[in-house]
Amino acid sequence: MRDDTGAGVRAVGEDGDGERRGLPEARVRGDGGKREYGGKPSGSASPGGHGRADPTGGGSSHGGPSGDGERRDAPREDGRRRGSPPAVGLRGVRVRFRSRQREVTALTDVSLDVAAGEFIAIVGPSGCGKSTLLKLLAGLLTPTSGEVLLHGEPVRGPRHDIGFVFQRAALLEWRSARRNILLQAEMRRMPGGRARRRADELIAMTGLAGFEDAYPHELSGGMQQRVALCRALLHQPPVLLMDEPFGALDALTREQMNRELNRVWRETGTTVLLVTHSISEACYLADRVVVMSPRPGTVTEVIEMGLAPERDYTQTMGRPEFARATSRVRALLGGARGN
Template identity: 60%
Template sequence: MDELEKGPRDPCCTVNFDTRVRWPSLSIARRVKVEYRQCTNGGLEIGHGFQGREDATPWRSRKKGDGMLHTPDTDSFISIKHVSKSFGPVQALSDIGLDIKSGEFVSIVGPSGCGKSTLLMLLSGLMKRTGGDIRVGGQMVDSPRSDIGIVFQRDVLMEWRSALRNVLLQAEVRGMPMGPAAARARELLKMVSLDAFENAYPHQLSGGMRQRVSICRALLHKPPLLVMDEPFGALDALTRDQMQLDLLRICRETHTTVLFITHSISEAIFLSDRVVVMSPRPGRIERIIDIDLPRPRRLSIRESREFATYSDEVTQIFKSLGVLREGDDE
């Protein structure tokens, strides 16, 4: 039997990991023991225990159709209302409110420590909020979502698996039929110009190529929502430019809703329909800026007067907040 055809055949197949890596769809920010159980009743059970604990939290179980994201009839696909998050005495986020439409590309830009990644974790259900409501596809987010795609700064590829097999890891965990999944994986790799490298191992790929594989893995199950936490931050400038172009093309072809976190003002403007500007901790939304630039975007648009105007607007916000200070501002 072709290796790609193999899949769970037992009534309940359990895979255990004790690792620091972030899973493509269910991510833990620190060392974590994770168990995935794909059962013949169609359920995907997920359990995890954080470092320092040998016990796992109670299983969270989802059957097919439970907790799945569906685009609502209303304009708002993501609804974040009065959300706050505290870590003991430290308040990370305060009164966050944001609505995102289906198919929209929204970037969040802000200084380090302002709660950008925390907001992503709350939206993904990987962290409990202190207050407020978060709804995705009309459903309250109160537990980890297994039906979204997550991409982090590190690609987190498994070095002993080929590019194709790394993408198909998503299918194996979910118990997806391997035939259609393999076809979908190859389609995604071709979309990012990696069809000739499907059998290459991570050590044979450049940083940008590895991150493309990571994005393909996150998109394998056709998630309606893709959240990305500084995915291009570790790349060189030229590779970063190409990755931005690749991402825009993928989003245009898949109509995926994207929430993108970055420290780069230019990157946020170039990619987005709207840019959310956050204040220093406790993180608040200082301003939401509509980016009225034509699509498809070309790199040359960064030289336009309109682009410079948006960049200056965001820069002035950060200067007013004391995030940016020039020598003559002292």
């Protein structure tokens, strides 16, 4: 069974929608020449690139104010130097599940590269294999064909160098917020002093100061998800996988958590892959938005956001590139529903 605490991984037999699956027989393979929004080749990141594309046509964004007066940070380079391997690589991945009653192809022909420090959001219709992609990267599933890579190395089993945040916070009711965070350290046998110092850093970073000793029933849904995020980041994983972590929150709390996640990503430099059904959430948080087709899922299009890492929520919602990207995602998903 899967360990929903995010502190470890187990064998798995169901997809992100809770439907029981047979054992996978598969892997997944590339997008075969699909184009990014704006006419760029899609399907892979550019680990060697240093700038960010600006859909307004103004070129890469550098430090200093932009044309609309908003301060734009210099582009992140976290691990994107020429010659460094992608943090995440999918090569022609295909996943097929078999049971006694039927055979289901969940993913087909999926390829994607993600640079170190990049934030990728994955959107698509329910049942298209978004959660399956995350489980492949965590080593919880084996592809039927194709290759899954983390930092250039094939994923051949459960990985201990990733963090995983699920839709449910899955906190232990008899442990305080701090002790729920430190559960990760206990399972990984991290040195106690180091783990406690790291927990204190994360508690301060996520606004949990003053609630360290509170129990889950004393915390709001947003605070519980903050605890789950701290627990996933305690061991400083280079890659963080997030499967609909804010789906159960109300709109205002979700917006606040979007702001928090953007700040945590900038401060930690972690590579993030986020599965979400919220188009605005995907376009606000991500460097690139991966749009998937209905099952069998494949990459329909990769949309480059071209936004500075530090993003004011209200101002970002009003930017023309944000409006174009959200409209494009809606058009792609609307077309998918019509097929």
